[in-house]
Every structure is written in structure tokens, then in C-alpha cells.
Amino acid sequence: MKKIFFLLLTALMVNGQWSMVNGQTMAIHTDALTLLATPDEVGEMMFSGTMLSIGDTVIDVTTIDSLSYSAEDFDPYTVKVSYSGTQSRVSMPLALADSVQVEQDGAYVNIISAKQGGTELTYSLSGTTADGTFRQEGSYKCTVQLNGVSITSQRGAAMHIKNGKRIDIEAVEGTVNNFVDHADTLHDACVHIKGHPEFFGSGTINITGNGKHAFKSGEYTKLKKTAGTINILAAPNDGMHVNQYFKMNGGKLTIADKVMGDGIQAECNSDSTKEYNGYMFINGGAIDITIKGDSCEGLKCDSLLCIGGGTQNVTCSGKFSKCISAGTDVAIYNLLSSPVVTLVNTGTYAVVGAKNKKSVCLKADGSFYFHTGTVSLTADEDLKGKSAAIAGDYVYVRDAGTIKASPAMDVDGALRSRRSEADIIAFEATKGLVLPTASTDEE
Numbered sequence: 001m002k003k004i005f006f007l008l009l010t011a012l013m014v015n016g017q018w019s020m021v022n023g024q025t026m027a028i029h030t031d032a033l034t035l036l037a038t039p040d041e042v043g044e045m046m047f048s049g050t051m052l053s054i055g056d057t058v059i060d061v062t063t064i065d066s067l068s069y070s071a072e073d074f075d076p077y078t079v080k081v082s083y084s085g086t087q088s089r090v091s092m093p094l095a096l097a098d099s100v101q102v103e104q105d106g107a108y109v110n111i112i113s114a115k116q117g118g119t120e121l122t123y124s125l126s127g128t129t130a131d132g133t134f135r136q137e138g139s140y141k142c143t144v145q146l147n148g149v150s151i152t153s154q155r156g157a158a159m160h161i162k163n164g165k166r167i168d169i170e171a172v173e174g175t176v177n178n179f180v181d182h183a184d185t186l187h188d189a190c191v192h193i194k195g196h197p198e199f200f201g202s203g204t205i206n207i208t209g210n211g212k213h214a215f216k217s218g219e220y221t222k223l224k225k226t227a228g229t230i231n232i233l234a235a236p237n238d239g240m241h242v243n244q245y246f247k248m249n250g251g252k253l254t255i256a257d258k259v260m261g262d263g264i265q266a267e268c269n270s271d272s273t274k275e276y277n278g279y280m281f282i283n284g285g286a287i288d289i290t291i292k293g294d295s296c297e298g299l300k301c302d303s304l305l306c307i308g309g310g311t312q313n314v315t316c317s318g319k320f321s322k323c324i325s326a327g328t329d330v331a332i333y334n335l336l337s338s339p340v341v342t343l344v345n346t347g348t349y350a351v352v353g354a355k356n357k358k359s360v361c362l363k364a365d366g367s368f369y370f371h372t373g374t375v376s377l378t379a380d381e382d383l384k385g386k387s388a389a390i391a392g393d394y395v396y397v398r399d400a401g402t403i404k405a406s407p408a409m410d411v412d413g414a415l416r417s418r419r420s421e422a423d424i425i426a427f428e429a430t431k432g433l434v435l436p437t438a439s440t441d442e443e
Helices: 002-011 039-043 421-430
Strands: 025-029 033-037 046-048 051-054 057-060 066-070 078-084 087-093 100-105 107-113 121-129 132-137 142-152 159-162 166-171 176-180 189-193 196-208 213-217 221-234 240-243 245-248 252-255 264-267 279-282 286-291 297-301 305-307 311-316 322-326 330-332 340-345 350-352 355-357 360-364 368-370 373-379 386-390 394-397 401-406 415-418
Touching: 078 107, 078 142, 087 100, 087 107, 087 121, 107 121, 121 132, 132 142, 142 159, 142 196, 166 221, 176 189, 189 196, 196 213, 213 221, 221 240, 240 245, 245 264, 264 279, 279 297, 286 297, 297 311, 311 322, 322 340, 340 360, 360 373, 386 401, 394 401, 394 421, 415 421
Parallel strands: 033 087, 078 121, 107 132, 121 142, 132 159, 142 166, 142 176, 159 189, 166 196, 176 196, 189 213, 196 221, 213 240, 221 245, 221 252, 240 264, 245 279, 252 286, 264 297, 279 305, 286 311, 297 322, 305 330, 311 340, 322 360, 330 368, 340 373, 360 386, 368 394, 373 401, 394 415
Antiparallel strands: 025 033, 025 066, 046 051, 051 057, 078 087, 100 107, 350 355, 373 386
């Protein structure tokens, strides 16, 4: 068969060059890789022995399985990965062959990009595999497009982006995308992104963690206003574990009760110069978290927690658990919309060493600033639960919103009220707290 194909290629030559048959795109198919060439590229193809030269790319003709032609153009900056069972096929422009290396082992795909600038690449994933993964390595920003893909890995993470730059994650409209990792603990998360991912697109993403975390990022994570639905279905540890900061401006995020660690954790990056280190910003969209683990938090951050809009429902039931836990202050105000926060904790207390640790709806190691919104804090008083444990001050704009707390909030600092928005902002400024403005959250 290879010999017949070799003779066919020779017959297509005209005066030492290749002639293009009808069609705008020629696809060169090897075992699991397809290279797409334009008419101009085809016109420059040269043949020497068994080697085919197309510009700077040289292909051994004996590795080619077939050629096909299409009247459709292709995106010169998109690499497509299609999964089917235990196999995969990667399709990419021929012009990228010198800068993009593809490694395939059945449905286990690793794409290494040497691109350092210019137009960023898009990796479009589709199809289904119960024994595969997607990995990408590089040092330049890119987009991962989820176009109806389901990946279950038997060797670790289902998706691992070893790229420290901005990574756009697009869930294509109308698609459902599933990721399930292996149960070993040698990897950090089912979906692990070294850099700073930004989610958008109205599709659905389902993540099931079996090893450690369901999702982890090495730097900040953003859910844009255009984000769709993200369902964290299970994890032995955290649902979303984020370094630097977490920001949500839109979308719907659900953390199911099969997550055994924290719902969303934003911890300080080891680089202390990073902006918003350990912060959490929730400005829009809808969050629904149910946590059953002991000593676990629904929303946890090492520093400031700002809620500037959206709807947040967090329910905890584990011993000495916390619906919200902030390393410094908590501020609830109107940035993109008036927030609606509902925290329910039915967890009991536990004696740990010489301390009696209690379950809490809202815990702030600093102060609690309330501008506006609707907040409900409900703990089980019979089990010695707390609605709120505030180490600093509780400062609020009088009559600007509603807080219902059962039992009453526990505040260590002097309880203060302010008559106007300007008063509370001025007071916050004396504490060094400057809240983000709407102009900083347009995305």
C-alpha cells in the first residue's frame, strides 16, 4: 500500500513540483497527525528521493498514509485534537510544524509549543476517550477551546497545562465537556493549569477529581462575565485550589457534596510581590457550594474577601467547618450587582487539644464591612455553632441592606455603625482597605 501511494505522489509532480488538484486545502495524513497545507504551500513542494520538502518542513513520504482535499479554509493558528476511544488525531497547519511538537500515545496527547510571541495558538478539543489526556507545554499565552470533549485519564490528570502564562479556557456554546482523572495521588488535580486561566463561553464543564484537587491553578483564576457553567462533582481534597487570587464576574459554579476538602481556596502565591495575593473577589454569577467535610471551608482565602455582586449559597455540615473564612477582612458591597449571600452551617463543635472549635458561617480574621445586599447567616446554636466570628470590627451602612444572623454575630472589635456610604468608605481607608471599582471589572 505504501508503495502504491508513493507512486501516486510521484505521478502528481509537474516539472519537479507538485500540482494542486481541485480544493483549497490539502491534508497530509500520517498515523495520528494531519498537516494542513494552503495552495501556495503546495505549489512550493519539492520532492527528493523519499523526502518531501514544503518550505522548511521535510516529510518522509513513507510515513504518509493518505492525502485529501477540501474546499474549506483552515485557521492558521488552531490545532485540533479529536479523541475517539483509545485513539486521538491531531490536525494542525503545516506552517506550525516547526514550532509545535506533537507527542501521542493512543489518546494521551502532549503538545509542546516553542512559540514566543505574535498571534497566540488555540487548541480545540473534541471527542470522547476513557483512557487519555490532554497536556500542553509552552511559555506563551494560548486558548484551550472545549468543543464537546470528554476525557477520562488512567494515568493522572485529565488535562494538564504546563504553561505559566495566561490561558483562556473557552467552553463552546451548547457543549458539555467532562474531565475525570485517575485515583493516584502523584498529580495535583484533575484539571491542573500552571499559569492563570480565564474561563469564558456559555458551555458546561464538569470536573471529577479522584486523586487530590478537582481543579488547581498555579496563579490566579478568573471566571469572566461570559462564563458558562462549571460543576465540580467530586474531589478527595479541594474543589478549586487557586494560587494568588480567585475572581468571579459571571457564570454558574457548583461545588457538590462529594468534595471532601474546601470548596474554593485562594492561597498566597510563594512570590509575595504578586498582586492581590491570597484575595478572593466574587462580583457576579451564581455560586452553590455544599461541603460535608470536617474542618473544611466553603469559600476560603488567605487575605481579603470581597463580594461585589451575584448570588452565593454555601452550606456546611462538618465539625468546626466554615462557610466563609477570610485571612483578613470581609467586605460585601455593590460592584456589579447587589449581593445575595446565604450561609448555612449545621456542623457541631469539637474539642481539639485544649480548644473547643466551633462551626461558623462567616469567619474573618480582620473586620467585616457591610455596604449593601442581602445576607443570611444561620448556624445551629444547640450545637454551639456561630453565625459569624469577627476578630476585628463590624462596620455597616445603616439601613442600606439586610443582615439576618442566628445566633447573633460574635464581634471582638468595637461594634460600629456609619450613617452613609461615604462614612464607611472613609473608615475603611483608615484601615488600608480600598475596594475595587466597577471600572476594574469590565470583563
